[in-house]
Amino acid sequence: xxxxxxxxxxxxIGAAAVELFAARGDRVYFLYEKNHAAAKAVAEKTGATPxxxxxxxxxxxxxxxxxxxxxxxxxxxxxxxxxxxxxxxPEADWNRLFAVNVGGVYHCVNAAMPAFLRKHRGSVxxxxxxxxxxxxxxxxAYSATKGAxxxxxxxxxxxxxxxxxxxxxxxxxxxxxxxxxSVAPEILSEMAEEAPVGRNGTPxxxxxxxxxxxxxxxxxxxxxxxxxxxxx
Numbered sequence: 560x561x562x563x564x565x566x567x568x569x570x571x572i573g574a575a576a577v578e579l580f581a582a583r584g585d586r587v588y589f590l591y592e593k594n595h596a597a598a599k600a601v602a603e604k605t606g607a608t609p610x611x612x613x614x615x616x617x618x619x620x621x622x623x624x625x626x627x628x629x630x631x632x633x634x635x636x637x638x639x640x641x642x643x644x645x646x647x648x649p650e651a652d653w654n655r656l657f658a659v660n661v662g663g664v665y666h667c668v669n670a671a672m673p674a675f676l677r678k679h680r681g682s683v684x685x686x687x688x689x690x691x692x693x694x695x696x697x698x699x700a701y702s703a704t705k706g707a708x709x710x711x712x713x714x715x716x717x718x719x720x721x722x723x724x725x726x727x728x729x730x731x732x733x734x735x736x737x738x739x740x741s742v743a744p745e746i747l748s749e750m751a752e753e754a755p756v757g758r759n760g761t762p763x764x765x766x767x768x769x770x771x772x773x774x775x776x777x778x779x780x781x782x783x784x785x786x787x788x789x790x791x
Contacts, residue, residue, distance in 0.1 A: 562629040563773075566590045566614050566667055567637030568607070569598040571736035572686065575762035576634055576769050581605040583770075588627050590614060590637065590667075614663030615655070624670035631678075632773045633671045635664045636686040638704075640738055645699040653700050660704035664711060672724075679723040682773045685712045686765070687730045687782065689790040705730075709782055716780030725779040727772040732786025733759040755788030 563580045567573035568589025578601075581587045587607035591598045598609040612623040614637045624630070638660045641652055664685055675681030690698055691705025712728040719726060733739065733750045739759075751759045768785045772778060784790055 561585045561631040562627070563587045563632040563634065564590070564624070564627060564630050564667070564671065565634040565636060566663060567592075569594050569601055569609070571738065572731065572734060572762045572765045572769075573634075573636040574601050575766035576636065577601055577607045578605050579763065579766045579770055580632075581607050585632075590620075590623055592637070613659075614666055615658035617662075617666045617669075620663075620666040620670050624667075630671045630674040631681060633667060633681070633683045634686070634769055634773070635667055635683065635708075636769075637663050638686065640698070640701045642697055642701075642741070644697060648700060656700050656704050657707075660701075661707045661711070664708060668715065668726075675719075675724045676722055681719075681724040683712075683715070683719075683724065683726040684769045684772050685709075685726070685728045686769070687712070687728050689730050689732045689784060689786045692730055692782070692784070693790055712782065713780050720779055725776075727775070727778060727780065728782045729765055729768045729772065730782050730784045730786070730790075731760060731765045732784070732789045734762060734765055734785075735759050736762055750789065753789060754786065758787060760785060760787060 563585045565576050568577045569591035577589045590610050590612040592613050602609045610623045612619045685708050687708040688705040690702040694702045716726040765785050
């Protein structure tokens with residue numbers, strides 16, 4: 560049985576990952592920022608332990624990890640997005656996007672490291688986006704944060720490999736979560752048609768990829784596109 564920590568676990572991809580790891584018998588802890596009702600529902604459904612924590616706050620992350628007895632697998636999934644022209648984006652939104660999407664990975668990896676180093680073993684899976692690979696118009700800031708997550712993943716894989724810690728990344732495509740709620744149905748339909756598999760993804764599609772990377776003992780520093788072939 561592994562001890563698994565998943566950030567952004569109250570909804571979407573994170574909630575699916577909580578469900579999957581819990582169903583296979585792992586001891587799961589998940590971090591969430593503010594949706595207490597959703598977190599309670601996930602906890603009741605899966606038996607996982609919810610911990611309220613803003614991953615952009617280093618002190619809050621350290622306190623959260625102090626309440627977790629051990630960590631074998633860390634899934635850095637927490638993220639927010641911004642849609643709009645870069646020149647119209649308030650600086651505060653830019654800073655918040657990087658604080659959560661990139662700073663959150665930094666804080667959580669650092670908090671998990673004592674457990675990893677003690678055992679000389681550990682697995683980190685970060686969640687980027689296909690837009691971190693190729694960029695998206697009107698999502699320049701989001702794309703930049705997700706590109707940073709990919710670069711950080713590759714660098715950490717080299718840095719932490721000698722300590723027995725593997726670091727990999729999933730780069731989801733169009734996944735039907737609440738982040739897509741503002742996207743017009745006809746646009747989602749068009750994007751599904753453009754994907755070679757002919758559909759958009761589900762949170763569980765990504766959760767399964769996360770679990771595979773978490774367990775793959777001879778894989779590190781890799782970015783797995785979970786996008787139905789939309790970006791190849």
